[in-house]
Amino acid sequence: MLRPAPATTSRPARHDDAAVPDVELLERVRAGDAVAFELIMRRYNRRLFRLARSIVRNAAEAEDVVQETYLRAYARRDEFRGPHGFSAWLARIAANEALGRLRARLRVVSLDDYVSGASADAGVRRIEIMTGAQLDPERLTGDGELRRLLEAAIDALPDDFRVVFVLRAVEGLSIAETAESLSIRPETVKTRFHRARRMVQETLGARFESLLPATFGFAGARCDCIVATVFARLRSAFAAAREGWPKPSID
Numbered sequence: 571m572l573r574p575a576p577a578t579t580s581r582p583a584r585h586d587d588a589a590v591p592d593v594e595l596l597e598r599v600r601a602g603d604a605v606a607f608e609l610i611m612r613r614y615n616r617r618l619f620r621l622a623r624s625i626v627r628n629a630a631e632a633e634d635v636v637q638e639t640y641l642r643a644y645a646r647r648d649e650f651r652g653p654h655g656f657s658a659w660l661a662r663i664a665a666n667e668a669l670g671r672l673r674a675r676l677r678v679v680s681l682d683d684y685v686s687g688a689s690a691d692a693g694v695r696r697i698e699i700m701t702g703a704q705l706d707p708e709r710l711t712g713d714g715e716l717r718r719l720l721e722a723a724i725d726a727l728p729d730d731f732r733v734v735f736v737l738r739a740v741e742g743l744s745i746a747e748t749a750e751s752l753s754i755r756p757e758t759v760k761t762r763f764h765r766a767r768r769m770v771q772e773t774l775g776a777r778f779e780s781l782l783p784a785t786f787g788f789a790g791a792r793c794d795c796i797v798a799t800v801f802a803r804l805r806s807a808f809a810a811a812r813e814g815w816p817k818p819s820i821d
Contacts, residue, residue, distance in 0.1 A: 615793045616788040617741050625729075639664040720770070720785055731765060739763070740783070
């Protein structure tokens with residue numbers, strides 16, 4: 571259950587906020603600073619969306635996962651000890667929330683099973699590699715069309731390859747960061763990324779590389795909506811306890 575934070579006075583963002591370490595922002599959140607929590611959300615919205623999207627393969631559901639991740643992270647804010655690893659802590663919450671949404675229809679049991687590809691149950695659904703006729707990227711009319719094809723190729727990767735590929739190639743995390751976020755060995759990250767990249771390249775050729783940073787984009791109004799919705803849900807929870815958290819104002 572969420573515990574209400576003390577009310578604070580919102581303040582505009584400062585130019586140096588982007589350089590504030592995660593652990594310092596978290597301490598400010600624990601003290602009831604709404605602006606610090608917004609900074610955390612805007613810092614990690616895209617990463618968490620891409621991670622969730624790589625698991626549930628649906629943008630709208632991935633956005634729901636991101637919202638739930640922040641609500642769970644806020645409720646568990648005192649559990650993080652740090653000082654390092656906050657982003658991986660958030661990522662694991664998001665991954666497990668996304669996997670929880672698959673249990674009913676895919677019977678995926680845990681993050682460990684998902685990233686290892688292990689399952690004793692033959693009924694667990696596996697994503698097949700694209701096996702249709704080879705498409706010719708050179709015939710596509712523009713980057714937008716190629717990007718859509720790239721997203722489809724990523725979606726078609728096996729589960730345990732896809733999540734690694736998205737974190738490494740699309741979001742640009744290091745091997746160590748990816749391993750920590752998924753609780754797997756760095757060597758496993760290397761192997762799965764190499765194989766996933768080869769699968770995508772076999773389908774699309776080399777042109778896809780330059781479009782990776784724009785794949786599964788998440789910014790602007792969608793980012794704003796996540797922030798606004800999370801704060802609305804938190805304020806509703808606080809209101810039940812007769813406390814409030816004012817709306818932060820960050821441009």
